[in-house]
Amino acid sequence: MAPAGLFPIGLVGCGTVGTGVVRILQSSADLLAAQAGQSLTLRHVVVRDLTRARDVDLSGCAVSDSLDALIADPSVQAVVHVVGGVEGPRQDIVRLLQSGKDVITANKALLCAHGDELFELARSLGRTIGFEAAVAGGIPIISTVCTALTANRILAIEAILNGTSNFILTRMLDRRQIYDDVLREAQQLGYAEADPAMDVDGTDAAQKLAILAKLAFGTAIPFDRIARQGIQNIDLQDLLAAADLGYRIKLLAVARLMTERLEVSVQPTLVRADRSIAMTSGAHNFIAIEGDAVGVLKLAGAGAGRLPTASAVVADLVDCVTGRAACTFQALLRLQQRNPLPLHPSADIARRQYLRFNVADRPHVLADIAHVLGRHGISISSVRQDETEDSVDGTGVARLVILTHRAAEGCLQAADNEIDCLDSLRGPRIRMPIAD
Amino acid sequence: MAPAGLFPIGLVGCGTVGTGVVRILQSSADLLAAQAGQSLTLRHVVVRDLTRARDVDLSGCAVSDSLDALIADPSVQAVVHVVGGVEGPRQDIVRLLQSGKDVITANKALLCAHGDELFELARSLGRTIGFEAAVAGGIPIISTVCTALTANRILAIEAILNGTSNFILTRMLDRRQIYDDVLREAQQLGYAEADPAMDVDGTDAAQKLAILAKLAFGTAIPFDRIARQGIQNIDLQDLLAAADLGYRIKLLAVARLMTERLEVSVQPTLVRADRSIAMTSGAHNFIAIEGDAVGVLKLAGAGAGRLPTASAVVADLVDCVTGRAACTFQALLRLQQRNPLPLHPSADIARRQYLRFNVADRPHVLADIAHVLGRHGISISSVRQDETEDSVDGTGVARLVILTHRAAEGCLQAADNEIDCLDSLRGPRIRMPIAD
Structure with missing residues (x-):
């Protein structure tokens, strides 16, 4: 002894x-x-x-x-x-x-x-x-959920849980750098692993969200039920376009109670630039947790690092x-022995969206995309296509940014599938929800 | 039983x-x-x-x-x-x-x-x-200090601990309203007591700071040793002038370790507008606590209210x-049984300052004030005096805003005392530190 x-x-x-x-x-x-x-x-x-x-x-x-x-x-x-x-x-x-x-x-x-x-x-x-x-x-979110908020029914968690991807998104915008350069820098600084896949594809954030949601909502969420999207295809132009519109793009981990069902997702999301979650910079983490008694409690700090x-x-x-x-x-x-909540079918969740396409710079392309969206009942709230420099001979690639009104995820996915078949698409498209 | x-x-x-x-x-x-x-x-x-x-x-x-x-x-x-x-x-x-x-x-x-x-x-x-x-x-700051940060030597606490005064300061600026009107509204909304003295004069925030500092630094701070200033004399013009300069005015409660001595104060302070503490609005509270291992941890939420x-x-x-x-x-x-830290003599603390005077609009006034500051080694970094509308006959009151370079509190107090004797002063002057 x-x-x-x-x-x-x-x-x-x-x-x-x-x-x-x-x-x-x-x-x-x-x-x-x-x-x-x-x-x-x-x-x-x-x-x-x-x-x-x-x-x-x-x-x-x-x-x-x-x-x-x-x-x-x-x-x-x-x-x-x-x-x-x-x-x-x-x-x-x-x-x-x-x-x-x-x-x-x-x-x-x-x-x-x-x-x-x-x-x-x-x-x-x-x-x-x-x-x-x-x-x-270093943020005491587990003890906050397990001990400080015992008097609360938790209604929502909205968080930045992966420091590496937040560092990349912040640095790209701040320094007008491209993804690959910033990723390399993050690796040199020790913020990103030699293999950063789990950080940038949302896996790491989804694992953390699953642990938190289990405690906060008493509900085990099978990992593959978390709608999950990474930041790999976001380019500097997306960050700049979002900034122009008054938003920041953040890899948000969200678990939210909606009519007694639980919505969970990890997705890059447009967040109004003046919200504190949008101002979380570098490798920091941020968690907003809403309880029925306490209201919204926000915690921010170092989400990783040795000490x-x-x-x-x-x-x-x-x-x-x-x-x-x-x-x-x-x-x-x-x-954890509480009755688990059913998961919200993601197809039913309706949100505004940011869509970006790189398309062949030729006639009908915008019309084709708009028609597909229309067929699925998706209403466009704004469109922006800037002039391309190399579009004279019709072989250039144009960048098309569309913001939609609220549309259900199911309709959006159906539209995505049709748009992916258009032969005018050049390279990966991006779709991200806009947080209200 | x-x-x-x-x-x-x-x-x-x-x-x-x-x-x-x-x-x-x-x-x-x-x-x-x-x-x-x-x-x-x-x-x-x-x-x-x-x-x-x-x-x-x-x-x-x-x-x-x-x-x-x-x-x-x-x-x-x-x-x-x-x-x-x-x-x-x-x-x-x-x-x-x-x-x-x-x-x-x-x-x-x-x-x-x-x-x-x-x-x-x-x-x-x-x-x-x-x-x-x-x-x-509703912010679990006591348990954060007592349990979540046990591995840390606490280096600093910087906080907004009084929701009433924060509501008043935020609302005055947002709606361009004067102090008395907003205070009345705060009372109607239940944010301010019928007798709001303890809220707006810094007493309430200082009591909370003393409780926190005892836990965080193991040091009992006699209430009368907390440098304490309220928000009663801040007017809308101060808030607007600070905003023009890129600052917000917040009633900050600060306890900070400086060379093994503890600095504690509750004062309206100019804080850069893009800092999260500056963006704490309405009756909310905010606490940034810095530990030697965790770095800066920030918590924000409802600092009062029934639920x-x-x-x-x-x-x-x-x-x-x-x-x-x-x-x-x-x-x-x-x-709490740790060796207590000595308090930092406030006279030694050097900070930049915001000074505002309402003065008789006549010759020599600015020179008189500048001379007093100069005699005490206080260096002016900027001056602003806007034209007064009723200054034609020399009986008008001009508003003078001076920002200083870093100056020791002791020198500033000595200068304050001399300036208070100038017969050109009209009504209360304001002096507030600028957070770096």
Whole structure:
């Protein structure tokens, strides 16, 4: 057993977040002890590659490339598990829970895929899983939903949950740069992964939204039921056109109660430029959550990064020491047992839309598109086609931006399919809803 | 004893917040029971005036104009105390704690004056005091500081904590209305009290700042050490002049660590118009809190009002049921035992300033003021004096707006004193810092 006053900790994974946790445990040891009532002491660190140099001092703890010593040490009651991937972390966390340890994770992909199973295992073993860091990094949105808003029926969540794509969209507009250049810069700055697919295609944001929506609405949302669209096809001209119209384009994650059904989506969306969500810049995250008592509560801050994410992990650790984690986890499990809400069929959802087409610069093209929209009952509110420079010989490509009045998603999709068959289309078209 | 599964509650005070609590307990009974694991049941309501009509149904509980029955009922473990004033509530809460009950209060004046004494009493009796609703209404800033940011050394708090004054400042500018008219409207809308003095003179914001700073910095700040200035002398022309310069005027509550000393103030301040704090409109509150790990975290929402405040009260109630309140309160007590920080002498704090004078429209006045500023080493960065309409005969009043470069508060106060002696001054002058 640990001597009285010491709370021994394990850490699995010593990459960006892991080294951040080590840093905070060391630099804020006194402050943490003051709050927790015990000294948080890092005893075991498990890494994949023992030879890799790390810029933190691990001299005080046992470093291993296997879980075994950590699992075998009964003095360790809480383990921070910050390793990417799904199946490996799942197996690790099962073993850690079974060995009687509370677990803290920042792995949204894991929780999105296996959260129910892991939560149930933790419950049956009397352990807890902390995951504040899994959604929106340093912003305490999990505890806000699970503890601060208990008096509220949650009506809507509207959020920017992926810092990489927000950085790209902001930087493109601010510096008039093209997508590829900004993506490369984001990778150099460490905001984007070497493979940024999950960030820019909306997967990461959708995983976080699924975790949040489960807590906020008591409803498990199968990942493939989240209408999901990435930012890959948005070009600088779209951002400029939206800005001209008084909007910003943001990758919005939305979960909203509509007539007792739940609408969930992750989509680039035009948001009025003067709204605070539109002004969320760089790699920051933003969450507006509406409750029936509190109204709209807004939170903004660092959604990723070494120390902000580690800040959330260490807060969960302190909660394990004080006993708060156990109270919260029990409440969270009860919260998830509510009657789930049906999902809103996306075909019924009606919104205004921004449509952009690159089309052959020749007669009838605008008429053809307008006819298709008309046939599906989609009413045009404004059209803009600027002169192209190379259109003299009829081989140029024109850029057509159409804003529509409110139209149902089903009608829009039917129109999309027909428009995709027009031989005048050149390259990918874009369609984005306009937030009201 | 209560039957298993019931958590009996007492309520003292059935005004705006109290009726909001009753509303939520009734309308969200199932949701609350799901989270708390027990049914929150209102058993006693204590009111001052038994004859007054209230728009909530109290038929299921004992209504009294004395605490006695509530105190005598051992089944009640938690009491919501939402009554204004200081001495009466203090005595009530002492009795409630002594009778073995946890207490939840929204009374910032009480906590600011007697928080230490009441917390110590609660500690000694093994009870808890919840006060999320005392600062920023529905925004969970207390739990954010006490639980979500435990990994952080707090570096700064910059906040709008008084909804009434923010409503007045926003509305004056938006509608080009004068102070008195907007104040009257705020009173009609219920945003301002019949006696709005504590709201508009900065007292209310300073009380909330003192509560927050105690938690965030472990430092008790005597109320009279908070540099405090209200909004009463700001006129529409000031708001318009600031807007012209790209600023908004906000009543900012600031607590900031500067070279290991704490600067605290509540002052109308010019804030760049594109910052999110500047865009906080109406009766909303806003808090930016900076931690060394998390960076800047921003929270915004309803800072007052019946249901938002009740939302925070009921969250504290659920925390009492789940046991989280006890964990949090213990941690909070330990947090307050840190070494207090010395306060930064306000005379040393150097900031840019907005100065506005109404002066006799005659020769030498500008020169006189400029000389005074110069003698105290205060450098002028811009001056603006618009033509007055009635200045032909030399009896008109001119309006002079001066922006200064950074100058120490001590020098500014010395200059203020000299300028106040100039016989050319007409009516109150205004000096406000400009946030960088």
